[in-house]
Amino acid sequence: MSDYTYDEKERFDGVTIKVLGPTYEEGKPEGGHDWKSGLDTREKALDYLRTALRYWYGAEGFGSEKRKKEA
Amino acid sequence: MADELIRSIDKATLEMLEKAEKEQVSTVFSRADQIKPCPIGVEESCCKICAMGPCRMPRSKKGEEKARMGVCGATVETVVARNFARKIAAGSASHSDHAREVTETFLKAAQGQAQGFTIKDEIKLFEVALDFGIEIEDRSVTDIAIELGQKALEEFGKQHGELTYIRKAPLKRQEIWKKQGVIPRGIDREVVEIMHRTHMGVDQDYVHILEQATRCALADGWGGSMISTDLQDIMFGTPVPVVGTINLGVLKEDEVNIVVHGHEPLLPELLVTASRDPEIKKLAEKAGAKGINLAGMCCSANEVLMRHGIPCAGNFLQQELALVTGAVELMTVDVQCQMQGLQDVAACFHTKLVSTSDRAKIQGATHMEFHPDTGLDTAKKILRLAIENFPNRRGPVQIPDHKEDIVAGFSHETINYLLGGLFRASYRPLNDNIVNGRIRGVAGVVGCNNVRTVHDSAHIAMIKELIKNDVLVLTTGCAAMACGKAGLLTPEAARAFAGEGLAEVCEAVGIPPVLHMGACVDNSRILVAASAMVKEGGLGDDLSDLPVAGAAPEWMSEKALAIGQYFVASGIFTVFGSPWPTLGSDKVTRHLFEEYEEIYKGTWAFEADPVKAAQRMIAHIDTKRKALGLEKARERVLFDMAMRRNLT
Ligand code: SF4
């Protein structure tokens, strides 16, 4: 994509700067993006559940690295 | 005409109402004009549970010393609490009986006895099996699924112990429930106990009655509804964002239009499969149609939209109006929210109304019962009936030229993935953006349409006010469809309607400012998402610490009250629009609106004006932000008259 749009915004110190505007491709997707399709073995699936849904199934910690105590 | 009522903010609805009026077709709108709500019933201060009544207990007039009571001596508090609890029992029963049907079909599918059904989402199967403590390692998918089906079925009839999914809630929340003694034992048991306790002469302490109402509602949200959502995901696939279209304009003049209406997605799934059968397509062409056009209505619409991108014809108040187009060959109905008035409207046109559940028949409608073992055959039979009916259209059809693009299908799993990607999936980016203030908080705006409000207006006014103020909105049910019709469910809506901070986040992630999370049974997804936010860290230790709020501004169904009660009991401030069903008793209302804060750290509120209600939600979110030590509350963007006019 070459035709980027830019917005003008005020920086924290008051200086006006140019920032990149929204960038998405025009048109509609053909179907839903099935992000689970890459997890094609049971091992990968279980690994994924234990890391991505670690709030319930993770063994290595609680939530993100910022949480010290289980909630 | 000066006294003409504004009925809807949706142009397609208005166009069809005009047609209905011209052709003298009775609809929910015209019937609402003829029947005014009973002023005593609307405050729930009448009791008719025994044959010594009905006992009517309107609020005491000024100067009256003694409070009114029923023939048996029941106080108005008892009566109002009984009525409220019974509604929650009915709402919970509806979601949970839907869940039972899904569970039984799931078990049959696992055993290879449900025609056309399989296990589509193995990862979700493993996920739910972990929830239920089922061994996975080397077992076959069939074995795991059968054990899961059996264990899920046991949740309904369990007499003692705790529902499995209770363990998904944050630990602090579980402690609160334990302390209050409201952890549900079994789904059916809690419904039955409400019916018993509210029978004549049993439980006569409104606080005690409402405690059981809470236990029952929790059995709905963290039990029946959650089971239904999860098992449907396993059978049909966990929703991923999908593009669809919505409103009556999705009907097609030159195709066989079939509208699937109701709540259970079992038959609709098979209709989707069957409609793609080349033999069926050929039959449609032979009948002179260009093809088969399947469209959804109410929550069945949400289900097939999220999983297949099937277009959505409309929400609750549009069900009769879809038939008024004269373009619908057949409408299927199963359970919940289908009006009996449909058959009369169908009779004015050529439409065949087909009831498909063993739980619900409508007089005059054709009954073609769905059973999982012969489901695909039934689906094909229904499609053939619709095709045969295509040449029978009477008069010219009129399809409103209104439809909108939408993106739907934001399951908890998908949000988790979208925010962090496959290998870093987490709610961290959401929590971080709440902490840094780009997102002020999160609101769940859900629920029905109610003909006593202007169709869709309260949803849209409330949600626009919320997103303008950087509150990310999660939505389900008919509220979600209202958002779709108003153009709020596309990523582009972020720039057009959301505040600067929320818009930035939506653009970075590529999501709309309002996330369509499914049918009303899928409010359980909101509970899971909120629990994940707590567990992620940085926003307190309990659901009640989160800067979140819930609302149902156009509610009408008993299910909405069950949903509200489990939101509140989960620690979430929840505001409902008109009417509020405990106004007959100040004490009961105070208990729900004020004393619940002490007990559950979440309360009910009532506010008829949707913009004011949104402002109360924002104020609540700001209070929670302050308690978390997150910056000073920021300026609110209040809508002026010109901005409000633009809402319609
Ligand atoms: S029973 Fe109650 S709600 Fe029904 S008509 Fe009588 S007073 Fe009204």
Ligand code: SF4
């Ligand atoms: S239970 Fe009491 S209040 Fe209710 S109808 Fe019977 S007598 Fe009247």
